[in-house]
Amino acid sequence: MTRTAITDGDFYLLERQLPAESRELLLRVREYMEKTVQPVINHYWTREEFPFDLVAGMSELGIAGMGYSGYGCPGRDCLLDGMISMELARVDSSIATFFGVHSGLAMGSIYLCGSEEQKERWLPAMARLEKIGAFGLTEPDVGSGAAGGLTTTARRDGGEWVLDGQKKWIGNATFADYVVIWARSLEDGEVKGFVVEKGTPGFEAAKQKDKIALRVVQNAHITLDGVRVPEENRLQNANSFRDTAAVLRLTRAGVAWMATGCARGAYEHALAYARQRQQFGRPIAGFQLVQDLLVRMLANITSSACLCSQLAALQQENLAEDHHSALAKAFCTVRMREAVGWARELLGGNGILLENHVGRFVADAEAIYSYEGTREINTLIVGRAITGIGAFV
Ligand SMILES: Cc1cc2nc3c(=O)[nH]c(=O)nc-3n(C[C@H](O)[C@H](O)[C@H](O)COP(=O)(O)OP(=O)(O)OC[C@H]3O[C@@H](n4cnc5c(N)ncnc54)[C@H](O)[C@@H]3O)c2cc1C
Numbered sequence: 196m197t198r199t200a201i202t203d204g205d206f207y208l209l210e211r212q213l214p215a216e217s218r219e220l221l222l223r224v225r226e227y228m229e230k231t232v233q234p235v236i237n238h239y240w241t242r243e244e245f246p247f248d249l250v251a252g253m254s255e256l257g258i259a260g261m262g263y264s265g266y267g268c269p270g271r272d273c274l275l276d277g278m279i280s281m282e283l284a285r286v287d288s289s290i291a292t293f294f295g296v297h298s299g300l301a302m303g304s305i306y307l308c309g310s311e312e313q314k315e316r317w318l319p320a321m322a323r324l325e326k327i328g329a330f331g332l333t334e335p336d337v338g339s340g341a342a343g344g345l346t347t348t349a350r351r352d353g354g355e356w357v358l359d360g361q362k363k364w365i366g367n368a369t370f371a372d373y374v375v376i377w378a379r380s381l382e383d384g385e386v387k388g389f390v391v392e393k394g395t396p397g398f399e400a401a402k403q404k405d406k407i408a409l410r411v412v413q414n415a416h417i418t419l420d421g422v423r424v425p426e427e428n429r430l431q432n433a434n435s436f437r438d439t440a441a442v443l444r445l446t447r448a449g450v451a452w453m454a455t456g457c458a459r460g461a462y463e464h465a466l467a468y469a470r471q472r473q474q475f476g477r478p479i480a481g482f483q484l485v486q487d488l489l490v491r492m493l494a495n496i497t498s499s500a501c502l503c504s505q506l507a508a509l510q511q512e513n514l515a516e517d518h519h520s521a522l523a524k525a526f527c528t529v530r531m532r533e534a535v536g537w538a539r540e541l542l543g544g545n546g547i548l549l550e551n552h553v554g555r556f557v558a559d560a561e562a563i564y565s566y567e568g569t570r571e572i573n574t575l576i577v578g579r580a581i582t583g584i585g586a587f588v
Contacts, residue, residue: 228287
């Protein structure tokens with residue numbers, strides 16, 4: 196079947212908003228994901244392994260730190276950055292998450308909260324994917340309540356800080372070169388960010404096994420036992436949780452794009468399947484109820500992509516606030532979860548076979564739905580903005 200914007204899920208032709216050069220880059224990312232990642236990703240997903248061999252190819256695409264200017268980063272616009280997240284997730288949500296943690300959460304923390312010297316020191320190698328980043332905020336007993344509840348501490352000791360505590364779910368942390376750790380300062384009680392470099396004594400990252408989603412992503416349970424970090428590795432412009440929230444504002448927009456990509460990938464597999472699968476002597480795509488499933492999926496993807504696209508426009512003008520990203524994250528992940536379920540349904544029994552990919556999308560969607568703020572927490576962020584009343588507790 197000839198590929199068109201419609202069969203590719205770009206129903207309202209949003210990609211046309213990109214200038215030719217950006218479009219060309221997006222197509223290169225698409226080609227890399229479809230030709231290099233898709234054929235091998237189930238192998239890694241089954242084994243809970245990370246495909247280190249693929250990092251060089253991603254590096255060549257030159258997409259890390261896409262929206263940041265200077266420090267060896269591409270300095271392109273928010274729309275392209277978001278569409279690339281969508282494009283990655285369209286083939287595999289684990290690769291998109293690996294990339295989102297590195298380029299969004301870790302590089303974003305340094306870009307938004309680091310001093311000039313720190314950005315010069317860390318970002319260029321990260322933009323080349325020579326050094327990989329992770330972002331440690333969540334703790335075993337503190338997830339949604341991270342804003343006021345972090346228990347990991349940072350004690351100042353001369354020119355160093357001593358970190359103690361635990362972190363859970365930290366993506367890329369088993370192998371990352373730089374792990375941004377958010378901890379409460381015993382000096383002023385505020386949350387601060389520290390870049391812990393690989394091999395620092397007292398830092399241990401144990402792989403979390405047996406996940407049923409994003410199995411390619413290496414999440415770690417981190418123990419920080421008297422970890423000494425020099426003052427020059429404290430993010431100089433991270434002075435309270437408000438600064439952490441600024442990073443999340445950026446990355447939640449990326450997750451909304453990713454959720455849209457996950458739904459879009461599942462839809463495209465389902466559409467292709469519906470056209471070739473025959474029952475009752477005709478393609479199942481010819482049944483009204485099957486078309487209903489496809490159109491519902493398409494509506495979810497299209498509404499999500501349009502919303503993300505407008506959010507990118509707000510980001511570009513520096514008008515995006517926490518509640519804008521929160522609404523997109525909550526809305527797009529709900530729509531994703533519905534869409535991947537419908538795709539699975541459309542494939543019948545074949546929908547649970549890994550070889551048909553849709554089952555992987557269904558499983559991975561569960562993690563995207565919960566990380567970077569659950570639906571409830573992002574809803575409460577929007578609720579506070581529209582009513583003026585915080586309803587978190
Ligand atoms: C695959 C994966 C990767 C992740 N990667 C990272 C990472 O790289 N770095 C990192 O720091 N973290 C990471 N996380 C953690 C993630 O951000 C948290 O899982 C998420 O914030 C939710 O926290 P929790 O799982 O502890 O759930 P909890 O906070 O325990 O919430 C449990 C339930 O209670 C609800 N709830 C909580 N508070 C309220 C309230 N006030 N009102 C209504 N409902 C409420 C929640 O919505 C949820 O449904 C990752 C998580 C996953 C699953």
